[in-house]
Amino acid sequence: GENVExxxxxxxxxxxxxxxxxxxxxxxxxxxxxxxxxxxxxxxxLIIDIRSNVGEKKDQRIAVTLNKTAKHFxxxxxxxxxxxxxxxxxxASLENTGFQKLVFGTGTRLLVxx
Amino acid sequence: NAGVTQTPKFxxxxxxxSMTLQCAQDMNHNSMYWYRQDPGMGLRLIYYSxxxxxxxxxxxxxxxxxxxxxxxxxxxxLESAAPSQTSVYFCASSKDITTGELFFGExxxxxxL
Numbered sequence: 366g367e368n369v370e371x372x373x374x375x376x377x378x379x380x381x382x383x384x385x386x387x388x389x390x391x392x393x394x395x396x397x398x399x400x401x402x403x404x405x406x407x408x409x410x411l412i413i414d415i416r417s418n419v420g421e422k423k424d425q426r427i428a429v430t431l432n433k434t435a436k437h438f439x440x441x442x443x444x445x446x447x448x449x450x451x452x453x454x455x456x457a458s459l460e461n462t463g464f465q466k467l468v469f470g471t472g473t474r475l476l477v478x479x
Numbered sequence: 480n481a482g483v484t485q486t487p488k489f490x491x492x493x494x495x496x497s498m499t500l501q502c503a504q505d506m507n508h509n510s511m512y513w514y515r516q517d518p519g520m521g522l523r524l525i526y527y528s529x530x531x532x533x534x535x536x537x538x539x540x541x542x543x544x545x546x547x548x549x550x551x552x553x554x555x556x557l558e559s560a561a562p563s564q565t566s567v568y569f570c571a572s573s574k575d576i577t578t579g580e581l582f583f584g585e586x587x588x589x590x591x592l
Contacts, residue, residue: 374519399580408483408569408583409522454521463529463576464510465537469521 367392369457371470378445379478386473388455389437397460398431398438399467404451412453413440416460445477481505485570485584492560492591500555500587502570508582509575511553512537513545515566516586522569528553529576560591 368391378384388398396417401409415422415429415438422429426445431438438457442449452474458467485502492498504511513525524537526545534545542564544556553572557564570584 369521371521401581408585409581410583411580414580461577464512464573464581465524465527465529465535465576467524467581469523471519471521 367395367457367466367468369455369468369470371455371473373473374471375474375476377476377478380445380447382445384442384445384449384475384477386440386453386455386475387437388439388457388470389435390457390468391436392457392459393433393436394459395457397458397467398429399456400429400440401454401456401469402451403454403472409454442475445475447477447479450475450477483570483572483582483584485568485587487587488585489588490590492557492589494561494591496560497556497558498560498589499557500568500570500589501552502554502584503552504570504572504582505551506572506574506582507550508572508579509550510573511547512571512573512581513543513553513555514569514571514583515539516569517566525555525568527576557589560589562591565589565591 399414403409428441455470512527514522528547531550568587571581
């Protein structure tokens with residue numbers, strides 16, 4: 366089955382810096398890669414996702430890149446702000462096989478200092 | 480529109496006690512899920528219900544049972560709680576098993592002594 370590794374486990378940056386979180390996956394058939402953000406004490410929420418027919422996707426200050434050959438994908442946050450502080454989870458699955466097949470990474474705690 | 484609501488938010492149990500976590504969604508979603516979140520482990524699927532009337536095991540089902548009471552409600556039961564079940568539990572729902580995104584509840588923190 367699919368296995369997703371996520372690094373780093375903790376990331377501290379200064380406000381205005383960029384942050385990059387990386388994930389690798391094991392199943393070359395996987396083609397759906399969402400990212401969830403969980404603020405302290407709150408529920409995880411989808412912030413962006415990418416499918417394997419696209420190499421990069423942007424939404425304002427966040428972007429996700431995908432390298433299918435290397436089987437890794439990354440979340441990029443530019444001009445970080447204190448409200449970006451949260452735990453970020455990546456995930457991977459083969460689209461249309463069901464959310465029960467979605468495998469999550471172990472999470473990255475991002476701390477943005479003013 | 481409350482989204483996904485789960486209760487209780489906090490619970491302390493003694494080993495061997497039983498309890499039920501309740502979950503309800505008001506988005507007319509077909510599919511519902513129970514996850515547990517442990518430090519350094521990410522989110523792991525316990526059970527899911529692809530549609531009303533069906534339930535299936537996820538990655539870590541041992542020690543749990545579920546009931547899809549109706550389209551809105553999906554409960555998780557611990558029959559005989561163990562310290563290893565100390566965790567934060569999240570209920571989630573999606574439009575159906577393959578479409579849309581996962582919408583999570585706010586979580587239930589369970590401690591088993």
